Amino acid sequence: MDASLWPTHLFLLAVPLLFAGGAVLHYLRGRHREP
Amino acid sequence: MSPDAAVAAVVALYLALLLVIGWAAARLTRSPEDFFLAGRSLGSWVTAVSSTASSESGWVVLGAVGMAYAGGVSALWYAPGCLFGYVVNLYFVAPRLRREAAARGSLTLPDFLADSLGGSRTVRFLSVAVIFLCLGGYVAAQLTATGKAMEAILGLPYGRGVVLGGGVILLYTLLGGFRAVSWTDFVQGLIMVGALTAMPLLALGAAGGYGPLLSGLQRLDPALVSVAGGKTGFALFGLVTGLFGIGLGYPGQPHVLTRYMAASSGEKIRQTQVIAMVWGVLVFYGAGYLGLAGRLVRPGLSDPEQLFPILAKESLHPLLAGVMLAAILSAIMSTVSSQLLVAASAVSRDLLERGFGVARSGRASLLAGRAAVVVLGLLAMAVAVGQVRVVFWFVLFAWSGLGAAFGPVLLLSLWTRRVTPWGASAGIATGFLVTVLWKVSGLSDRYIYELVPAFFLAGAAVLLAGAVERRLRNTLPRPVVP
Numbered sequence: 001m002d003a004s005l006w007p008t009h010l011f012l013l014a015v016p017l018l019f020a021g022g023a024v025l026h027y028l029r030g031r032h033r034e035p
Numbered sequence: 036m037s038p039d040a041a042v043a044a045v046v047a048l049y050l051a052l053l054l055v056i057g058w059a060a061a062r063l064t065r066s067p068e069d070f071f072l073a074g075r076s077l078g079s080w081v082t083a084v085s086s087t088a089s090s091e092s093g094w095v096v097l098g099a100v101g102m103a104y105a106g107g108v109s110a111l112w113y114a115p116g117c118l119f120g121y122v123v124n125l126y127f128v129a130p131r132l133r134r135e136a137a138a139r140g141s142l143t144l145p146d147f148l149a150d151s152l153g154g155s156r157t158v159r160f161l162s163v164a165v166i167f168l169c170l171g172g173y174v175a176a177q178l179t180a181t182g183k184a185m186e187a188i189l190g191l192p193y194g195r196g197v198v199l200g201g202g203v204i205l206l207y208t209l210l211g212g213f214r215a216v217s218w219t220d221f222v223q224g225l226i227m228v229g230a231l232t233a234m235p236l237l238a239l240g241a242a243g244g245y246g247p248l249l250s251g252l253q254r255l256d257p258a259l260v261s262v263a264g265g266k267t268g269f270a271l272f273g274l275v276t277g278l279f280g281i282g283l284g285y286p287g288q289p290h291v292l293t294r295y296m297a298a299s300s301g302e303k304i305r306q307t308q309v310i311a312m313v314w315g316v317l318v319f320y321g322a323g324y325l326g327l328a329g330r331l332v333r334p335g336l337s338d339p340e341q342l343f344p345i346l347a348k349e350s351l352h353p354l355l356a357g358v359m360l361a362a363i364l365s366a367i368m369s370t371v372s373s374q375l376l377v378a379a380s381a382v383s384r385d386l387l388e389r390g391f392g393v394a395r396s397g398r399a400s401l402l403a404g405r406a407a408v409v410v411l412g413l414l415a416m417a418v419a420v421g422q423v424r425v426v427f428w429f430v431l432f433a434w435s436g437l438g439a440a441f442g443p444v445l446l447l448s449l450w451t452r453r454v455t456p457w458g459a460s461a462g463i464a465t466g467f468l469v470t471v472l473w474k475v476s477g478l479s480d481r482y483i484y485e486l487v488p489a490f491f492l493a494g495a496a497v498l499l500a501g502a503v504e505r506r507l508r509n510t511l512p513r514p515v516v517p
Contacts (some may be wrong), residue, residue: 005249007262008108016320019118023312027305 038353043189045357046364049226050203053368056218060211067400070212071142071380072297077217079298079306085217086294086307087121087314088224088365089373090285093180095322096227096366101340103326107252109264110326112278114319120285121315123446125308128286129295131449133304136296143377144289144441145385147296148459151448155456159390161463163381165440166289168467170378173433174411177371178204178419184367187344188360197419200364204372205412208379209405213297216372223365228314230362231321234346238328241350251331259330277484284438284486286446287466290373375415379407432470432485439466439489447497458501466493 068074077085102110132147141147145162149155178201185196207215242248249260258265266274285291298304329342333349336342347359383403387393393403444462448454454462469492473485 002250002253005253005260008249008260011108011111011262012320012324015115016118016316019115019122020313020316023309027309030305 038348038356039190041353042348042357042360045354046189046361049361049364050199052222053203053207053219056222057207057210057215060207060215060218063214064210064212064401066397067384067404068142069214070401070404071376071384072293073212073214073217075137075297076214076299077294077297077303079303080310081217081221082294082298082303083307083310084224084228084314085220085369086291087311087318088220088227088369089216089294090288090291090370091227091318091366092177092370093184093363093367095318096231096343096363097340099319099322100326100329100343101338103323104329104336104339104342105326106264107256107259107261107330108327109258109262109266109274110278111320111323112275113281114323116279116282117285117319118282118312118315119279120282121312123282124285124291124295125304125311128292128445128449129298129304129307130301132292132445133295133298134301135449141296143380143384144292144445145381146389148441148444148448149389152454152456152459155459156390158456158459158463159385161460162441163385163390165436165463165467166381167378169433169436169440170290170374170381171411171415172430174371174374174378174415175418175423176430176433177367177374178415179422180367181364181371182419184360184363188364194420197416200368201371201412201416201419204368204375205408205416208372208375208412209408212404212408213293213376216376217294217297220369220373223369224314226358226362226365227369228317228321230343230347230359231318231325234343234359235321235324235328237350238325238332238346242328242331248328248331252327255330259327273483276487280484280487280490281434283442283490284434285442287438287440287442288434289437289441290370290377292441292445293377375408375412379404379411382411383407432474435474435484435486435489436467436470438486439470439493440464441466442490443494444497447494453501454497455501455504457504458497458499461500462493462497465496466490469493 064070099113135151136147139147139150141150145159145166148162149159152158178197181200182193182197185191185200186193191199207219239245239248242251252259263271264274295304298307326342329346333342333346344360344363347356351359384400387403388395388400440463443466444454444459466489469489470485473479473488479485
């Protein structure tokens with residue numbers, strides 16, 4: 001695979017994982033408290 | 036059974052299911068709080084999936100897929116933009132809005148804004164006007180889309196499609212109010228996420244997988260796999276802010292915000308956050324991947340927005356294709372019913388009941404709410420059947436108009452103590468007017484998506500007018516207390 005495509009891989013794979021994974025981790029850690 | 040008959044049978048079952056849900060919800064609807072907010076009883080799954088389904092119209096199933104097909108990877112900037120909007124709504128708006136709306140007894144967004152500013156009538160009337168201008172045309176346009184989808188899927192004449200789809204929406208909204216709308220949106224949201232997970236996986240498989248997909252697109256045109264889409268400088272800035280800026284609209288959509296107000300507890304909101312975020316990732320990236328893979332699997336489409344229905348009909352068993360096509364109807368109908376209810380509540384609850392003091396008893400308020408649903412629903416169907424062009428003009432700025440008018444005011448109201456009645460009124464008016472003026476003057480096409488400047492100018496107007504009002508009130512002579 002073309003190595004110059006790493007920004008595309010980040011954009012297509014890492015960004016959605018960041019959103020979904022971040023939400024799951026946030027929930028599991030139970031850090032959120034209603035102020 | 037012929038393929039067309041199988042598809043028609045699935046769609047008929049789907050419509051019947053919506054009516055059964057409406058009937059079941061009607062049995063639990065006894066008070067205005069039930070009709071407008073499901074008695075603040077929504078669980079996390081219904082809050083999450085119904086709020087996201089109602090915010091995503093047919094655009095995500097047809098428009099976003101078509102954008103990715105035509106523009107390649109760079110078109111997917113809408114996905115992080117929309118998910119950023121989800122983060123703002125779910126983590127910065129929903130918990131506080133639910134708690135404060137329950138404490139004040141607010142049933143609608145204008146209710147909440149006016150009540151948090153000492154019952155300001157100007158804020159209430161301005162809010163109703165913006166909701167009515169934006170959502171009235173939006174409902175009619177979505178009914179037009181319903182008619183066209185019925186025409187494409189079932190082969191019904193356009194007018195009959197509007198009446199059939201619109202009639203079902205009207206009936207379940209009328210019967211079960213907010214509860215029916217939320218439950219049907221939940222079912223529709225599940226169909227949407229199922230379809231936008233299954234179809235991209237099928238298309239990706241047909242394209243040979245992730246690696247071959249990118250190399251195939253690169254061979255067609257290197258710009259198709261570039262995050263910048265081959266653009267540089269201001270053109271790139273315009274592309275990214277335009278697609279990313281869509282996300283700024285989320286905190287101002289009343290039909291989405293009321294779902295958070297109806298959640299039964301803070302813990303339900305916490306669960307809603309994770310469910311809605313995962314739903315959003317699957318739907319937004321599913322639509323994007325489907326468009327990208329479709330470019331290789333089904334090249335040369337004259338209308339890329341038709342990729343989803345074409346692939347479903349061509350590559351699936353008719354019964355499964357029927358389910359996929361029901362996803363298109365789901366995306367459209369879930370948005371229409373939510374918007375219809377908000378527009379009706381703006382008339383009956385905000386204008387008649389709280390604005391003019393008419394229909395204040397529980398029974399009269401419920402009756403007025405149902406009457407407003409019928410009148411507005413029939414009016415929107417008539418506009419859709421007659422294709423009244425002037426109404427559709429308002430649709431062009433419905434998303435951005437609502438987003439800029441209400442988003443900054445709501446965020447500042449929830450997170451600061453600097454919002455005053457003047458500030459809120461100035462913010463709502465500025466957000467709406469800048470959106471309209473920016474759009475009609477052609478600046479959106481030439482420079483930047485109207486929501487971006489309108490949102491920030493509205494925020495500045497809230498703070499500036501608020502500061503002026505506080506200063507003037509502080510300099511007024513204080514009344515002498517004997």
